[in-house]
Amino acid sequence: MIRKINKCLMILFAFTLLILPMCLVAPEAAKKANTLADYRKLLKDLQAEQASNQAKKNSKKSELNSAKNNVSYKQNQIIENQQKITDAMNESQKLDEEIKLGKDKLQELVSAYQISQGDNVYLEYIFNADSYEELIYRYAIMEQVMDYQENQITEWKTKIERNNQLKVDLEKEEEKLNSQIDDLAKDIKSLDKEIDSLDDMYLDIASEIKSVKDSIKMYEDLGCKENESLESCLKVAGDKMLRRPLVKGKITSPFGYRTHPITKKVNSFHSGTDIAVAEGTNVYATANGTVSRITRKSSCGGNMVYIQHIVNGKKWTSTYMHLLEIKVKVGQVVTNETVIGLSGGKTTKSYDTCTAGAHLHFSLATGWYDKDYFGYNNWKAHLVDAAKTVPLPTSWSSR
Template sequence: MFGPSEGYANKKSVAEIDKQLKKLQQEVKEAKEQQVKAASRNQEAQHYKNKTNMNLQYVLGQVDMVKGKMKDISGKIADTEKSLNQTAVQLDEAEARIASREKVLESRVRLMYTDGAVSYLDVLLSSNSFTDFLDRADSLKLIVDQDQDLLVQHKVDKQLVIDKKQELEGKYAQAKQLYTDLEEQRSLLKEKEKDKQELIAYYDKEIQDSDDISEEQNAKLVELASQRSNLEKEKDKLKAEEAARKAAAAKAEAARREAEAKKKAAKAAASTSSTAYAGGDGPLLRPVGAARISSPYGYRTHPVTGEVGKLHTGTDFAVAQGTSIHAADSGTVLVAEWWNGYGNCVIIDHGGGMWTLYGHIRDGGIKVKAGDHVSRGQVIAESGSTGRSTGPHLHFEVRIDGKPVNPMPYL
């Protein structure tokens, strides 16, 4: 995506370089706008994810409520099944009584059919004495009463059978509806759990996508800063050459312009030296002295996002809000402004492909601006907690050819 600018090997005019610088500035502006949008998406997705997790408590309450309903329904089903069993027993007993009486009635009918219809009056008139008459009358009354009672009980049991069958049908329908209600509650639980998982997965993807965009734009900003630095150097070189040509045309000004060109050349050589460092085990000065290291360079669980295995691209020094931050070495300021998750940030180009980065500077704490030349140990900013930060500290990076490396061997 980012190749070297065309024409580095060929001569260009200052106007052409200014045009390229203007184009780069527009790209920087667009990249930062993309970062702002990505940060907004990330924040919005995180908000709704948190809200979804909060709603989980409500869902769990609904789960408990549905479980309670399921328990009540299960109890009603058990009671209904018990009542069905009792009704079935009563129905069986009534049907058994009906079957027994029907046998008695059938035997009575067969007897009447084989012996013929015997008149109750004939039985009485065939009595041998008055006592025999009374005995026969009592016997006939007992038979009639038994027949009448048998018919009444037979009628009652038949109606009982009809009622119990209707009761059974109603209770079977009730049990069927209870089982249907139970299944509906189970389906409701599954649906709510599925919705919750889908929402959380969606917002997790939104957060990951916005982080990817932010990282991509961050890399783009680094590359644009490098291109801008190269163009500024070429522009300065062209201006020096133009000044030399003008000096050659005016003999009176030649000596002064030549001395000025030498002075500029010496300054440029000093700023591009990658080996002229001294002091300590490494070439760079510690930016906040002997402050405690709260988080070293390397892979870790991100303290803000919770992302596991995230590369921490620098070293964090635990310092109080407003602590003076010193330039690790002399160089030219490339960036002195808000920079994505770093918050307020300063980047210094020390030449030879080496940059140092100072992040999370407090609001109003930047003491330099882009294009300034700073000296080793110069106060360039004050520590803070801007950007993606959990508290006041200095995030310090060393970058070689734009890529972050472990800063400790360089300090």
């Protein structure tokens, strides 16, 4: 029974471990703005996030610098220690020689002493003493010299032993320093990684800030009030259906993955439907709506118009590219009869690398790009095939 309970507790514990991190990571706040004030709040949050990212990065960078300094400090310490070992070994070698010399000297003294004990004359000869007192005196000195010599040798030997111990200690320290350097190298690697990912995050935040600032400017230009619903400010008139953007047309390149007509790259994504049409032809809004964005002379797409629609209560964003001329303004309310521009694609090639000849590129996405979501990838994720949605036949001659 107890084992069973234990097993249950274990499973519960494992489950908690599994679930806990999910709970700790709060779901990212839905970044949706309904008023200009919301946008300003969003901008403020993003700027705070950017500042905290910067602060984190600065602190990681200073950690990185200190780790790097620590490595060079330890490397210098190793070099210093190696020098200390070399010095100690040199000293020991010198001491060894001195010991040898000292031993010889001592041997000489011992010999002299031994000889002197048996033969006074020889003794006298060696010490050249004038009197017996003098001789005794010299004996005493000789004994002192011998003692001194012996002490000296002992001291040298102790010094050599100390040097050997120093070598052992320093080598141990070197090992320790090397392992510390290894640890620091690991820290440096992970700090580098963290800084890289913070850099990436910074760029993401920066691009989000840019797009929020663009939106704020757009809604300010439209004269939206701080707390007015942007939906009502945009005055998007509802419509009943999506219509063909051209009176006459023929599909030349479909939406989705295809072989690129210019680069010949296979599996290249095409964000819309290409419709062959003579340059300068009227292009109509696919439905009632409000112009939400205009891009001029993009290096891929040329002159582009984005329109936000509500069709049968559902939000759409339509895009028209490679236009020769744009006839609307951002914020302008259009109907499905409004000529928003003239088709291009041929003379616009001079600045637009994504067109090979006269045609209209028509994209359709769900939701409102620049309001419900931002950024190319988000827009791409919301794209649908206009040929199937409007729908568009292979070719037609009326709207």
